[in-house]
Amino acid sequence: MLTSSEYLEIERQAPFRSEFFRGEMFAMAGGSARHSRIKTNLLSLLNNRLKGQPCVTYDNDLRMMCPTGLYTYPDASVICGDLTFDDDREDTALNPTVLLEVLSKSTEAYDRGKKFDHYRTIPTLQEYVLVSQDEPMVQTFFRNEDNTWTLTTV
Template sequence: MANAVTPSYVTLEAFWEAEETSESRHEWLDGVVYDMSRGTIEHARLIGSIVRILGNALLDECSVYSSEVMLYIAETKLATYADATVVCGPLATYRVAKLGEAITNPTLLVEVLSDRTEGYDRGEKFAYYMRISSLKEYVLVSQYERRIEVFRRPQRGRWIHEVAQAGQSLTLHGHAIEVDAVYAKPVR
């Protein structure tokens, strides 16, 4: 996680109000506000690709949201943004007065890895995400090689880890997703 940008406790309401007009993004963790790093062009392209592919695959069953939507994890008091969020079934949100709402029941979350965020996305942030009872799959997309990892919540025991690379596919919410399709660039 990045350095804190607030020297003292900030309420969730004050954070949300500031976030609505901020030119950059932040995370709120139990009263402390942290800068979120900016993504590269490739990072943004991969987010768009995975949102499009998941949206097409899950069209009739789930809603797919871009990184514009905030998540709120009450158990850990974390307000953050995932690169992609999928909700299957009714949407549950946490509303902060008239300021807005954040998703609280994701089924699947995606993070595109970068040098600055990979450790956090694999470690502390994943630990926060594991506390979300509705979360069934956590997906990590490499920005530097054709490699996608998925962590699945089993009925019991530890999360199951799978890796797919170039030329392979993996299953997300019961649908086969080709790794190469996520990384494909348009022909110009």
């Protein structure tokens, strides 16, 4: 069983990425060409849309930490205002405004279920976006003022 500090020490030197939760590291699967293309297009669109605004787009190199203790790498994120980090290494953010995941057959259930459970505990998170690889569909969950979530599907 690892501490979060031990995980971060290992992760910062590892040749591949792993999520961390409750003392365990979980190796992340590699993405397909389609996954990469969708993610790249999303990042490009977001960067163009956010020009001149106090929000910045990040790819999956920026690790997120949820209040539940999950350390993970969303496919893309948007942070509005100043970044808040877990420590002085400035590689683990705490305050995303929008998180995006490109769904795959192997991760879809997790992204829709347990991962979203973790993401919902992030106080700054306002939108969670799921993008299908298999059909032209984007689902966005918006946080309401009463802390419930509303789903919009396009």
